[in-house]
Amino acid sequence: PRTQIEVFEEAKPVTEIPETVTVGDLATALNALGVTPRDLSSIFQQLKESGALHADLEFK
Numbered sequence: 001p002r003t004q005i006e007v008f009e010e011a012k013p014v015t016e017i018p019e020t021v022t023v024g025d026l027a028t029a030l031n032a033l034g035v036t037p038r039d040l041s042s043i044f045q046q047l048k049e050s051g052a053l054h055a056d057l058e059f060k
Contacts, residue, residue: 023055 012033021029023044030040047053 023053 015029015033027040030043035043041057041059044053044057048055048057
């Protein structure tokens with residue numbers, strides 16, 4: 001048997017974020033773009049690992 005699957009991805013707008021922002025500002029901007037909480041935590045973890053975020057992360 002053969003199965004055909006079509007996948008569509010909704011285009012999201014690109015938003016420029018100023019260089020100096022707070023974590024809260026960044027979270028608000030990402031939420032406005034429709035970023036999920038799971039993706040938001042992944043983004044912050046990647047920012048910390050890359051050295052772009054100098055803070056302790058605590059997820060509850």
